[in-house]
Amino acid sequence: MKTRAAILWEANTPWSVEEITLDAPKTGEVMIKLIGSGLCHSDDHLLTGDMVMPPEVQAELGIEQFPCIGGHEGAGEIVEVGPGVTGLEVGDHVVLGFIPACGRCPSCATGHQNLCDLGAFLLAGRQVTDFTARHHSADGRDLGIMCCIGTFGEYTVCSEASVIKINKDIPLDKAALVGCGVTTGWGSATYAAEVKAGETVVVVGNGGIGMNAIQGAKMAGAEKIIAIDINEKKHELAQQFGATHTASSVQEALPMIMELTQGKMADKAIITIGVGSGEIIQDTMALIGKGGRCVHTSVAPIMEQDVKLSLFELTLFQKQLVGSIFGSANPRYDIPRLLDMYQNGTLLLDELVTKTYSLDDINVGYQDMRDGNNIRGMVMYDHAGA
Ligand SMILES: NC(=O)c1ccc[n+]([C@@H]2O[C@H](COP(=O)([O-])OP(=O)(O)OC[C@H]3O[C@@H](n4cnc5c(N)ncnc54)[C@H](O)[C@@H]3O)[C@@H](O)[C@H]2O)c1
Ligand SMILES: [Zn+2]
Ligand SMILES: [Zn+2]
Incomplete structure (x- = not known):
């Protein structure tokens, strides 16, 4: 045809x-x-x-x-x-x-x-x-x-x-x-980051994927969700999806998270910026505390291999840096389930x-x-x- x-x-x-x-x-x-x-x-x-x-x-x-x-x-x-x-x-x-x-x-x-x-x-x-x-x-x-x-x-x-x-x-x-977007973002929070009730979660990059990571974190019971985007237009919308705090850069978020957590720092961070970059990894890893996990969902240029990462902190603070594709989800199980949640009014x-x-x-x-x-x-x- x-x-x-x-x-x-x-x-x-x-x-x-x-x-x-x-x-x-x-x-x-x-x-x-x-x-x-x-x-x-x-x-x-x-x-x-x-x-x-x-x-x-x-x-x-x-x-x-x-x-x-x-x-x-x-x-x-x-x-x-x-x-x-x-x-x-x-x-x-x-x-x-x-x-x-x-x-x-x-x-x-x-x-x-x-x-x-x-x-x-x-x-x-x-x-x-x-x-x-x-x-x-x-x-x-x-x-x-x-x-x-x-x-x-x-x-x-x-x-x-x-x-x-x-x-x-x-x-x-x-x-x-x-x-793609909903399952990827929601799953990045619920499956890849394994967000648990009461946790503090950071989402860096609040576009189509990031907004769903925010609503996934909220559904999983996160207590504080810090949405970070260089575009301030996204901040108000991030709150609609469940963000409790917003910031314009990972650097700006550091003192805020330190104060919000009495120095313990966030439990989880999810990177969903438009173009993945090795530069942002260390600054985001600095936002999570001991035993924290950082999920990298952004796609970086295919040949990109350089990452800024404190290996000292990785070991001594037992931090985790993990990748995630399609929200680490099972599409045949999760897609109908997410659509049920939409129909029940819990997923935006x-x-x-x-x-x-x-x-x-x-x-x-x-x-x-x-x-x-x-x-x-x-x-x-x-x-x-x-
Ligand atoms: N892993 C997967 O399975 C998977 C699936 C789909 C999309 N992705 C990737 O996820 C990423 C996000 O996709 P999207 O459709 O949400 O993109 P988008 O363009 O809608 O959103 C990206 C957001 O990141 C913000 N941003 C850019 N640089 C930033 C920085 N340094 N700090 C803070 N915020 C910053 C932008 O302002 C924008 O709001 C892309 O790299 C995309 O390819 C991955
Ligand atoms: Zn996609
Ligand atoms: Zn198969």
């Missing part, structure tokens, strides 16, 4: 909205009519080159990251089911998880679906079923799809491993947000979307994100007449 999608032809160029050809789903795949897609910072990492492997590495792995359809935070309705798909049928409402979960690999089998072995193909751009493409440009080139799903298009085809069925009474535009989703855009305006949406105007921007698809 013919449809439209936002393609990145190479790094440091704008998203190009074009007509594409989408093949029917093959074995183990489904076609989804998408409602819209969240504008997560991770797609911008593709555009800036932060998430692009050097050409020699791509050649060694036998992949080409461009051209690629972006987007990895979507939901929609199944419109076609390929051979061999079980448990999904036309008309089902689904969230697309940004990491597939095969259910069979060692990680899936031990309750770590966010670390599914199929995650190895997140940036490879092809279907995880047979490593070929269903998306093609007008001139016949195979197109990659971000995170094996490519939600910056009105329709997509992906493996059933990326698809989580949800109840039909959940609004699809809200459900889309749980495909309506408040996350600052502004919606048409697919044609996707570059405007990303500029708004870079300018700090949005918690989450979202492109919504116009299926009128489709």
